[in-house]
Amino acid sequence: MEHFLENYGHLGWGKWYDALEKLVKNKRAFLDSAGGNFEKFKGVVDDLPKICPRTVDISSDLSAKAISIGQPDQVSPDDKERLYNGLANLSPWRKGPFNFFGVHVDSEWQSWMKWERLAPYLPNLKNKKILDIGSSNGYYMFKMAEQEPMFALGLEPQSAFYYQYCAAQKYLNLKNVFCLQATYKDLPAMNRFFDLVLCMGILYHRKSPVEMLRQIHDSLAPGGQVVVENLVIRGENNSCLFPFDRYAKMRNVFFIPDLSAMEAWLFRAGFSHIRCVDITDTTLEEQRKTPWIQTESLEDFLDPHDPSKTVEGYPAPVRAVFMATA
Template structure:
């Protein structure tokens, strides 16, 4: 976190230095006083040794860092044990010094769906809201942006990111263990914002979209991916309790409702560039998650429905320009 402060002038955020310094100090104190699972994740991270990779590849579907030959057998064993203790690995895949992390989500599939449609990322200031372990941040870093900033409040995802960054020391990729609500007001700053798999967890989606809009440069591009209904009838699903066994799902809009939300939040030139039903090829249980996955969330007699009887998960990608 402190490394970001060292680069704050380069990123033209000097006017927010005091706010970032206070925020980072608060988060550092919180991590230093960690208990329970948070303490466990921190200790696992601290035990994983630094290694210098002979290969770094963000351009291909597997984010690859190092080769098996970079480590001794004992070092490889210790690294495997540490990575295993940081389960579940939701996003990926990664290959770290020959250790393949077969994540729950085949995140490259979403990246390939959106990449042909978005603006060139070279030289841009990018934010990734809900960045998880950084898979999409590292894929974006392959396109030479000025800066990629991830926001990830979930502790185990954040420490997964820290482990990966430990081997990289990328000076233009950062992550803070905060939610979007905690981000200081850097008005009209970001050129590209990724918000993927987040909005349906918010009870006030338009309010969040407005907040995102306020943080973006005029003409900046929002890349929004969300659960949707495959209609254009101004309909919105509000689950009574759970959706696909998730408790914190609020509004699942149809395509027209999502466009209306974006418009009301100040965006223009709104496009839906992809609608894809989530498949068991893209989301599935592996030994790196040790929990249920998509197969367990769907009705075994009708896989087009969730176990609660709602329409099964369909995700759409929208692009929108900040006005």
């Protein structure tokens, strides 16, 4: 992440540059001395075999599903086993799939399906400044990197996902993709800076979704765009579901809006040209348990007798993608 500041410190950072530099240094110091899972996962990435891939495929083409790194004949049997074990020790792999020198990481989410729904609506990314909030292992940033943005900056606080990103970057070595082990709240207010902000699968975890959308709005350059992918309930009654306790076994789910409420949130946050570009039921094809996660998945979150409902009796997950302009 220090390279991000070195490479782009000449930009019009404004008075918050010092705060960002301090955040980066603090996070670096934390990662260098952290124990627990951070120390464990850092060791896993450090121990992955050092191989220079002959080829990489981060194609944004809709026919390319996996982030593909190297060829199987580049690794010895011993290194392949070491690679497999290391990647497995970084589980759970939520986003993907990835292919590391013939080791196929079959992630819980088939993220190419969401990319397929989103990609046709993205603006031209060349030389753009992109922020991905809750970037996980970087799957979507890697997909966007092929279109030559100035940079894609991800924020990912969780240890396993951050080090999955580090594992992929160890081999991809993409010069315009970065990730900071931080939350969006940690980031200083970088007003009128980004050209595109992705906020996917995040907003329903926030107690104040409009406040977050307003902060995103203010971080965008005039004419910049936001992508919000969020749980929704079908209908246009300007209403929200607010679970009593859990939704699909998740504790930290607060407001799930219908389509009109989602549009109203974006409008109240200052956005214009608001449009819903996709509404899709989450299916067992897109989200399912694989050997690369050790937790429950969608099938366990639905009523076994009525899959149109969650185990709590709420409507089953539906996700919508909204685009809007600052």
